[in-house]
Amino acid sequence: MKTVIDAHNVSKTFNPDTIPILAVNNVHLHLERGEFTALVGPSGSGKTTLLNLLGGLDKPDKGSILINGKDITQLSPNALIDFRLHHIGFVFQSFNLIPVLTARENVELIMQLQHKKKEEIDERVLNLFREIGMEDKMDTRPAQLSGGQQQRVAVARALASKPQFVLADEPTANLDSKSATNLLDIMAKLNQEENITFIFSTHDARVIERARRVITLVDGQIHSDTARVPTDLPHEGEKPRN
Amino acid sequence: MNLKMAWRNVWRNKTRSLIIMISVAIGLFAGLFVLGLYEGMMSERVRTVIDTEVAHLQVHHPEFKKDYDPKFTIDENLLENELKKIPEIKAFSNRVLAQGMLATTTGTSGVQIIGIDLEDEKEVSRVDLKVKEGELLDPGKKNGILISKKLAGKMKLKVGSKLVLTFTDIENTVTSGAFRVTGIYQTINTPLDERIVYVNRATLMDDLGLRESSHEIAVILNKDEDLDLVKNGVQAQFPQYSVLTWKENSPETELLVGTINQYSSIIIGIIMIALAFGIINTMLMSVIERTREIGMLTALGMNRKKIFLLILTETLILTLVGVPIGFICSWFSILYFSKTGIDISSFSEEAMSSFGFGSMIYPEFPFATMDSVLLIVFITALISALFPSWKAIKLQPADALRQ
Known part of the structure; x- marks a missing residue:
């Protein structure tokens, strides 16, 4: 298995000069290609902060984060933006599609930022919309799409750049049950068929049930890290990873 | 995108x-x-x-404008012959100038007296269009004078009123002449109006003691753009005289x-x-x-x-x-x-x-x-x-x- 993320001794404190909040405390994390991992824990446990650190959206105060062997904590802000563009996909809780662009344009934007050729963009975008089952909604603006449809477009956008892994922050939090199941089906399929690595922060039991690895955070520290067989696959029981 | x-x-x-x-x-x-x-x-x-005050160009004796001494004149015949040959020139007018005092029973006022040939001046400064009361100067009447509305109001003058102009001639002798207001003119430049009076050129020449000469030739061109071309040409032809453009004659503008x-x-x-x-x-x-x-x-x-x-x-x-x-x-x-x-x-x-x-x-x-x-x-x-x-x-x- 190829290592995708290798985080060592990562800590992050907010408001260090006033009322310090230790959001992530000395976290060690190792993720390999093709993992389908849920990051769980109560509110304020540091899930989103850890995802932001792993995605290069925030810098840790301490520790190193190696993505494919490259320490992203050492990159300049501009280099980090470029690194995110080419290596990391993001899915946000509130979809965060660009409201003035159509679904297709939202997905195309990432590939245009990568300076891909038009033919390549057209082919990839069409394939992604087929994967998410929304070929007929490609030219629709986000406001005309349901929450579930918007989140599916967000997944397509996250995958457009062919990233090393996708970070999804509470992707099903704003979705109804049917939309959430549908979205998880799509992501599980992409994970299994294309070996794309997914890491979710979530409270959602439906997501946790589908994950093959569950990392529990409490007070910014990894409380447990469990490998498991998802409920949609033959159940073989759970075993602790460390 | x-x-x-x-x-x-x-x-x-x-x-x-x-x-x-x-x-x-x-x-x-x-x-x-x-x-x-x-x-x-x-x-x-x-x-x-340009059209009613200083024209495009003015030609003077180089010493004249220093203190308006009437003895510094230009040879109008020599200039006229040459100016007529320049196609860019539309019209020109010979003028005789004197700095003097206008006196009436109610008071005095310093004025610049401009002696004009009416027909030439119509082409150059449109003097005919300025007259609001009375008549233009009649070349047959030697003592006619045009004064401005502003000056008329200040000196309580009207058409037909008598006044006396006092100035020095070319011999530096103080001389006076009695004039009768034939017309009252008005332009949009009241400060200038207050200082300028027009009389027949022949009359002023006699009073100053001048013969076949003038103090100023005002030139109007067909096109504004030819200003520098004509100025340089005339100046080159008559280096003994001063040729000034409207910008030089009216620096305030x-x-x-x-x-x-x-x-x-x-x-x-x-x-x-x-x-x-x-x-x-x-x-x-x-x-x-x-x-x-x-x-x-x-x-x-x-x-x-x-x-x-x-x-x-x-x-x-x-x-x-x-x-x-x-x-x-x-x-x-x-x-x-x-x-x-x-x-x-x-x-x-x-x-x-x-x-x-x-x-x-x-x-x-x-x-x-x-x-x-x-x-x-x-x-x-x-x-x-x-x-x-x-x-x-x-x-x-x-x-x-x-x-």
């Missing part, structure tokens, strides 16, 4: 964008209209200076044109500063409202240069859409008022007249300064975009996404 996104972002808040676009249009309209007014005023002033241009720049500057604050306010609101979205774009991999360009493009669109509207409005309004004129006599006739301006203003479209105005609008848009764009690129993606 950036341009498409910028264009659509501008129209996300239609009311706000339309207000700022209309502000730009009104600002540009106001700026161009004020420039058009000044342009019209200046053009009219220059026209008046040249100064006024320069001053008005500076005022125009200040007014445009004030309008643009007001506009800039409007644009900055609008774009800052737009950036603040989209903090999360901009943070998300950075998170996805849109670099700071592209974010900066996006906000810059939105600002430019916001500004430049108003430009053609302002341009068209000012074009049509200036075109309309250039024909009908704007009458400001009801509130500033006297003030305008004291500076040599008429009370009807015919604005002219400021073609000469158009490029500069558009450049200023463009630069204003660019400068206005800098702060909101800077705010946008300073956003940290994690912080922006938390909002």
Whole structure:
């Protein structure tokens, strides 16, 4: 298995000069290609902060984060933006599609930022919309799409750049049950068929049930890290990873 | 994609964008209209200076203008023959000048006495059009005099009144002559009117003791553009004389044109500063409202240069859409008022007249300064975009996404 993320001794404190909040405390994390991992824990446990650190959206105060062997904590802000563009996909809780662009344009934007050729963009975008089952909604603006449809477009956008892994922050939090199941089906399929690595922060039991690895955070520290067989696959029981 | 996104972002808040676009249009309209007014005023002033006061060119003895000593004359026959051969010259007029004192029973006033040949002068200074009361000078009546309305009021004179002019002749002897007012003239330049009286040239020549010579030849050209060409040609032909253009003879007009241009720049500057604050306010609101979205774009991999360009493009669109509207409005309004004129006599006739301006203003479209105005609008848009764009690129993606 190829290592995708290798985080060592990562800590992050907010408001260090006033009322310090230790959001992530000395976290060690190792993720390999093709993992389908849920990051769980109560509110304020540091899930989103850890995802932001792993995605290069925030810098840790301490520790190193190696993505494919490259320490992203050492990159300049501009280099980090470029690194995110080419290596990391993001899915946000509130979809965060660009409201003035159509679904297709939202997905195309990432590939245009990568300076891909038009033919390549057209082919990839069409394939992604087929994967998410929304070929007929490609030219629709986000406001005309349901929450579930918007989140599916967000997944397509996250995958457009062919990233090393996708970070999804509470992707099903704003979705109804049917939309959430549908979205998880799509992501599980992409994970299994294309070996794309997914890491979710979530409270959602439906997501946790589908994950093959569950990392529990409490007070910014990894409380447990469990490998498991998802409920949609033959159940073989759970075993602790460390 | 950036341009498409910028264009659509501008129209996300239609009311706000339309207000700022209309502000730009009104600002540009106001700026161009004020420039058009000044342009019209200046053009009219220059026209008046050339056509009714100092002509395009004046030829004098080089010593004459130092203290107006009447003995410094020019050979009018020699000059006339040569000036007639120059095709760029439309008309010219010989004048005899004297500095003197006008006296009546009610008082005295210092005047410049200009001896003219009426028919020549009609072509050069349109003296016939200036007379508002009485008649023009009659060459057959030696003691006729034209005085201005301003002077007539000051000296309590009317058509038919008698007055005495006192001045020194070429022998430096003080001499006097009695004159009778044949007509009262009026121009838009009251300070000049108050100082100038016209008499028949032959009469003044006799009184001064001059023969076949004059003090000044005023020249009107067919085209303003030939000014330097003709000046240099005549000066080269007659190096013994001084040939001066209207700019040299009326430096105050040249100064006024320069001053008005500076005022125009200040007014445009004030309008643009007001506009800039409007644009900055609008774009800052737009950036603040989209903090999360901009943070998300950075998170996805849109670099700071592209974010900066996006906000810059939105600002430019916001500004430049108003430009053609302002341009068209000012074009049509200036075109309309250039024909009908704007009458400001009801509130500033006297003030305008004291500076040599008429009370009807015919604005002219400021073609000469158009490029500069558009450049200023463009630069204003660019400068206005800098702060909101800077705010946008300073956003940290994690912080922006938390909002």
